[in-house]
Amino acid sequence: MSDNFFRFHDLFAQLGLPNSPEAIAAFLNQHRPLPNDTLLADAPFWDEAQAQFIREKKLQDAPEWTQLIDQLSEALRETPDIRNAGSTCRVLALSGSLRHASFNTALARAAQSLAPQGMDIEVATLHGIPLYDGDTEAGEGIPAAVQQLKAQILNADALLMVTPEYNNGVPGVFKNGIDWLSRADMKAIFAKRPTGIIGASMSGFGTVSSQAAWLPTLKLLGVTLYSGGSVLVSRAQNAFNAEGALTDEATRKNLGAYLSGFHEFVRLSKAAKSSAQ
Ligand SMILES: Cc1cc2nc3c(=O)[nH]c(=O)nc-3n(C[C@H](O)[C@H](O)[C@H](O)COP(=O)(O)O)c2cc1C
Structure with missing residues (x-):
């Protein structure tokens, strides 16, 4: 049988x-x-x-x-896709905040713990990346922290950007990190990379403005953006406990559903890539 x-x-x-x-x-x-x-x-x-x-x-x-x-x-x-689609999807969740008690890093960790079966999430931050300076790049090349992050992204099947919101826009720290990466090897790092964007903020709008503000950049970088759901954690100070655990049940459920859809999206992207090779 x-x-x-x-x-x-x-x-x-x-x-x-x-x-x-x-x-x-x-x-x-x-x-x-x-x-x-x-x-x-x-x-x-x-x-x-x-x-x-x-x-x-x-x-x-x-x-x-x-x-x-x-x-x-x-x-x-199709037969070749069966093998590939069944393998684990590796996702790099990149937090755009340097703060020790960052809600966005906590959200990335919550995603890690809620990842569906078949998806592995690694959490990364932007610590150690200097401010972009064309003279530094010309004189010293790409900084080690950027090279390290590049390797982590290349090692993953997908990128999950976890963005704060500053003054209705993209935080400079996060944009600076992405700008450095674009200098490191824009095509290999970003082109056609399955990418999701989620975020947490303390206002009632939950990073809706910063997520929208990322779109022109993501378009230029050529990522394949997941748009099958959204995670906009508003009033983040009430959604996480003092240890940074995501305790708000509705947010946990929404994040789980988002990850489930994102998993399917990444899996299909992997399968399409493998059958094109
Ligand atoms: C310079 C600055 C500007 C901010 N602007 C906004 C904003 O426009 N909308 C918003 O919801 N929160 C804003 N905030 C509050 C952030 O949501 C809050 O600091 C949040 O904790 C940042 O994310 P993190 O916890 O991951 O560091 C701002 C905070 C800073 C420091």
Whole structure:
């Protein structure tokens, strides 16, 4: 009996589909390959209730269903993508604040702990990066702290920018770091890199202005921006406890849902990249 039978037996039953080994094999044969840019929930062969079930469970990151749903998604793709799409997605969450008790660094850490299965998040900051100076660059080259951050980004499949908001805009410290990186190797670091942007601020608007202010820069850098959800943590002083743990339940839920969507986005980008090679 095939592995697919053991894996998908319960999921097929839940979706109201015949779930004998033959029926599961026939379903996969009939509907494969599902294009890489189509989310499983958007596949044309589901009825409304089936699509809604898949979408809901992914959004909730329901532990008993998400892995099965991801496996079914993989099994329906082109053969080369199955292997690649199943591997872990590495994400670098880059905080744009240097503050020891930064809410944005705390948000990056919360993302790390809420990462869905199959996604590994490493947290990085901009400590040690000097102010950009063309003379420094000409005389000494790219600073070690920038080289280090470049290596961390190149080692990841995706970038998650965690931005504060200063005076309705992008904080200078964060922009300075990105400017240095653009000098280090703009194309390799940013072009087509799956990128998300989230942030926390103390006002009621939760970095909506700074996230919008990043857009022209991200466009120029050529990242592939995730726009399937948003995390705008407002009144951050009430969302985190004194130890920097994200305690606000609604924010935790929203962050989890965002990461789930971002995971699918990164996974599909990886699969598309691998099939283009
Ligand atoms: C120079 C400066 C400007 C700020 N401007 C804004 C702003 O426009 N909107 C906002 O929501 N918060 C603003 N804040 C408050 C920040 O949201 C708050 O300092 C937050 O804690 C910064 O993020 P961090 O905790 O990650 O360092 C500003 C803070 C500073 C220092």
